Each structure stands twice: as C-alpha cells, then as structure tokens.
Amino acid sequence: MRNKEELLKKVKALAERGSGGEKESAEKLLSQLMEKYGITEESISEDTVECEWFRYKDNLQRRLLKQIIYMVTGNVDTYKRKGGRHKLVGAYCTTYQRIEIEANYEFFKNAMEKEIETFFSAFCSKNRIFPPEEMQREDINDGISELEALKIMMMMEGMERHAIKKMLEGGSKNAV
Structure with a gap:
C-alpha cells in the first residue's frame, strides 16, 4: 500500500471516529482530497x-x-x-x-x-x-x-x- 493510500484511509478513519474540531478538520480534508482526485468513499476502501x-x-x-x-x-x-x-x-x-x-x-x-x-x-x-x-x-x-x-x-x-x-x-x- 502506498503512502497516499494510507493517508486517505487514515484521514477517513479520523473523520469517522474523531471528535470535535479534529473530526471536522478531517472531514473537510477528506472531502477536499476526494474532490481533487475524483474519488468516492467506496473507492477508498476498494483496491x-x-x-x-x-x-x-x-x-x-x-x-x-x-x-x-x-x-x-x-x-x-x-x-x-x-x-x-x-x-x-x-x-x-x-x-x-x-x-x-x-x-x-x-x-x-x-x-x-x-x-x-x-x-x-x-x-x-x-x-x-x-x-x-x-x-x-x-x-x-x-x-x-x-x-x-x-x-x-x-x-x-x-x-x-x-x-x-x-x-x-x-x-x-x-x-x-
């Protein structure tokens, strides 16, 4: 697994399990990365x-x-x-x-x-x-x-x- 793959999966996990501002920041970052690279949440967990x-x-x-x-x-x-x-x-x-x-x-x-x-x-x-x-x-x-x-x-x-x-x-x- 590549570094970017790991990063996206970690950001997704933080967006799902984080709390407060940490969770909001992770959700925002995840959304930006998904939009930038044209990927869906499903494709993050698929290989x-x-x-x-x-x-x-x-x-x-x-x-x-x-x-x-x-x-x-x-x-x-x-x-x-x-x-x-x-x-x-x-x-x-x-x-x-x-x-x-x-x-x-x-x-x-x-x-x-x-x-x-x-x-x-x-x-x-x-x-x-x-x-x-x-x-x-x-x-x-x-x-x-x-x-x-x-x-x-x-x-x-x-x-x-x-x-x-x-x-x-x-x-x-x-x-x-």
Missing part, C-alpha cells in the same frame, strides 16, 4: 484495478509518463488510445496508483521542462549557435543566476560539439 487514461502532449512527455507508470505500478504494459484529439496512455492501476501517477507526472513534467531549458542553453553555447558578435544583444543573458550559468557550463563539459560544413561561394568548404 480494484481498472484501466486509467493519462494525457500527454509530446513524445518526451509520453516517455516520462510511461516511466512514472512503471515506477508506481511495477508494470511496463501501457496502452495508447488512437483517435480523438488528445494523446492518451492507459494503464491498469488502482485509484490510489492513479492519484500517485498524476501527482508524480505533474511534478516531474514541470521539473523536466526546467531542465530542458538548461540543456537548450548549454547546447546552443557548446555549439556556438549565436549570431556574429557585432549582431549580438547584450541583454540576452539578463536574469540568469550565477548558479544557473555554472550549471550550464558543467552541462556543456559533458556534451560533444557538433560542426556543420557550409558551402560558400566558389565551392569551398569551411567548418564552422
């Missing part, structure tokens, strides 16, 4: 497994979602719903596992987006994807902290530099 569907936007998010499903359920089997405008991955899980998958997915999706921004900066810097010096704006790096700059520099160290050969007038080739 039924159903196919649940989770939305994602792109291939990288799909991969993250599948990894989180594997982390929570221990199962690598997922299903892709075809058709419709939403991209969905399905997995068999309990109500609590669905809640845990959704919470972890939101958290790690946001964290991954921040890290991708750092990676992008490091990649552009490593590969010198900038305009000529006379065209560069000085305000482009405003707002970047020293810690973020250090993180970008360290990430660059582990990257390979890619070079492209350009065709110049007259047919000569120069590496950039």
Whole structure:
C-alpha cells in the first residue's frame, strides 16, 4: 500500500471516529482530497484495478509518463488510445496508483521542462549557435543566476560539439 493510500484511509478513519474540531478538520480534508482526485468513499476502501487514461502532449512527455507508470505500478504494459484529439496512455492501476501517477507526472513534467531549458542553453553555447558578435544583444543573458550559468557550463563539459560544413561561394568548404 502506498503512502497516499494510507493517508486517505487514515484521514477517513479520523473523520469517522474523531471528535470535535479534529473530526471536522478531517472531514473537510477528506472531502477536499476526494474532490481533487475524483474519488468516492467506496473507492477508498476498494483496491480494484481498472484501466486509467493519462494525457500527454509530446513524445518526451509520453516517455516520462510511461516511466512514472512503471515506477508506481511495477508494470511496463501501457496502452495508447488512437483517435480523438488528445494523446492518451492507459494503464491498469488502482485509484490510489492513479492519484500517485498524476501527482508524480505533474511534478516531474514541470521539473523536466526546467531542465530542458538548461540543456537548450548549454547546447546552443557548446555549439556556438549565436549570431556574429557585432549582431549580438547584450541583454540576452539578463536574469540568469550565477548558479544557473555554472550549471550550464558543467552541462556543456559533458556534451560533444557538433560542426556543420557550409558551402560558400566558389565551392569551398569551411567548418564552422
């Protein structure tokens, strides 16, 4: 049983057996959690497994979602719903596992987006994807902290530099 499952069951028990303000607070918290995660009182005491569907936007998010499903359920089997405008991955899980998958997915999706921004900066810097010096704006790096700059520099160290050969007038080739 997962921590969230235990928490919901404990809050439910406190709402049923508590006294005074403790009972009222537990009932309010239980109600908020049930509404937030779309669960019923019956499902709190059940451990039924159903196919649940989770939305994602792109291939990288799909991969993250599948990894989180594997982390929570221990199962690598997922299903892709075809058709419709939403991209969905399905997995068999309990109500609590669905809640845990959704919470972890939101958290790690946001964290991954921040890290991708750092990676992008490091990649552009490593590969010198900038305009000529006379065209560069000085305000482009405003707002970047020293810690973020250090993180970008360290990430660059582990990257390979890619070079492209350009065709110049007259047919000569120069590496950039």
